[in-house]
Amino acid sequence: MDETMVEIKQVTKSFDEGTAVNNLNLTIRAKEFITILGPSGCGKTTTLRMIAGFETPTSGEIWLSDKEVGRLEPYQRDVNTVFQSYSLFPHMTVFQNVAFGLKMKKMKKDQIATKVKEALALVQLESFADRSPKQLSGGQQQRVAIARAIVNDPKVLLLDEPLGALDLKLRKQMQLELKQLQQRLGITFVYVTHDQEEALTMSDRIVVMNKGEIEQLGTPQEIYEHPRTPFVASFIGEANVLSGSVQEVLVDHMIVSVGDMDVIANHNPDVKKGDEILFSIRPENVQFYESKATPFTVSTTLREIIYAGAIIKFICETPSGQRLIVQASGDRFSAVKEGDEMIIGWEAKHAIVLSA
């Protein structure tokens, strides 16, 4: 599991318009499903394209297994790509599309036929071999694109927002299928997306990128529960990011004053009394209290109620004008209305200190 498959060393990529990737260092392990997550323009696609060989790093090295490939052509690398727009060859049948890579490797015809059949079976499209890509639905085309890539037994499979063009239901289904496929094949998947939910569902590890740099690298749980920066906190899921000054540091928690109120936050060894800090609390970790009797609760005014099916979101405003999102489920709060006074609070462990 810990064997290194791809290593990106101090890679920078500049275009005429500016720097897309800035001094990136990333180690991708064999057989892991790693997702590069970030908003558009964060450099995630450029990073993927550099691993594939469509872009050459301005500086730095890219290692694939034990070979430096940064300046090699795409056809000299043991990686395959699933493109966002599928990019199936319209003048070839599904079979010919999937066979293309094997044909380039000069594999024998009967061997090609066997492998293509296997690959198509893997994506449940055996009976579509003689169709033209034009006759397939978007989801089927995407499956062909996946088969066309994995049939070559690549060391690494690169996926560039492969589900972006599919509707929500199909996307959810394909997410599960891709994850299962990856586990079955044991190929390293490098997946690029801007969809945080997709990243959380599928990945072993997530790389959060912003402005050409890595903001945080970790398991979905680490990223979600312990965001390191305000960007990660607000990009992955929703977060209430507050700023305040540390009043007191105790063994397992701290007291922070935000405006004119005192609240608690999780203990952090790097923070000392008097520091100005940023910290984040997930909306689902904010709770309503019956009275102000509990210490470190805050009295707020309910400004907005957003109904979202299984959950309800409440926008609460503190006397100093700070707005917080509180998320609750069920109909316990069906009686509350906008303008009501709500007392909110959270456990110390849920208020995570961020580094600015």
Added chain:
Amino acid sequence: MRKKTKIILGSFSVLVFLFFYIPLFVVMAFSFNDSSVGTVWTGFTTQWYESLFSNRQILSAVQNSLYIAVVTTIISTILGTLAAIALYRYNFPGKRFLNVIFYIPVAMPEIVVGISLLALYAMVGMTLGLNTVFPGHVVMATSFVMLVVMARLHGFDPAMEEAAKDLGANKWQTFWRVTFPLIFPGVLAASLLAFTISLDEFVVAFFTTGPGSNTLPVLIYSMVRRGVSPEINALSTILLIFIVIVVLIVGRVLIQIQSRGGDRS
């Protein structure tokens, strides 16, 4: 109101088509007219076709024209396609300038091309012959080929080539297995255009052919000066039918490619 529009549009279209095709039908009809004057119908004959095929001057002009047109088509299709791909794919200093340079021959009056070439040949002391027609024709046809192939390339997804390379195809294989098949309809249409441009081009050929090596349009011109002979009607009819057949064949090929799924536009 809608009905009225339909009637007006319909009859207008019919008039336009009549305007286009009546002269052609007149030529075709009179090629079978048994009168050497050519303005009154006196009876059916095929003698003009017979004398056409025994006219060595005309036959040699047809041969010349076909030779020029075929060679021009081959050279200009290759050059124009390569130029289009280079201009579409690569960014390099002077690209815009080069683009304009390629467009100029399309707008350039043929008479200017003809005279310039004639002046050039005189300057370097070249004897005019049949092959001196090529430069002018190739220049004009190449520009048209480039325009047509460029238009085709604009509908071409560059990710197709990336996909091919990603699957292990080198640049050569990528071009022949993916790029070329996808732009082939455009290349075919462009080569047809080049062929017809060269086949019926008169002005440049008039200036740049040497004595005794007439192309068909040049020969027809010199014959017409002595009055329209019914032989010319017969010749025009054959030419017309030939072009229609070529266009039909190319059209069929294009339709087959499209139904096979090769068309992306």
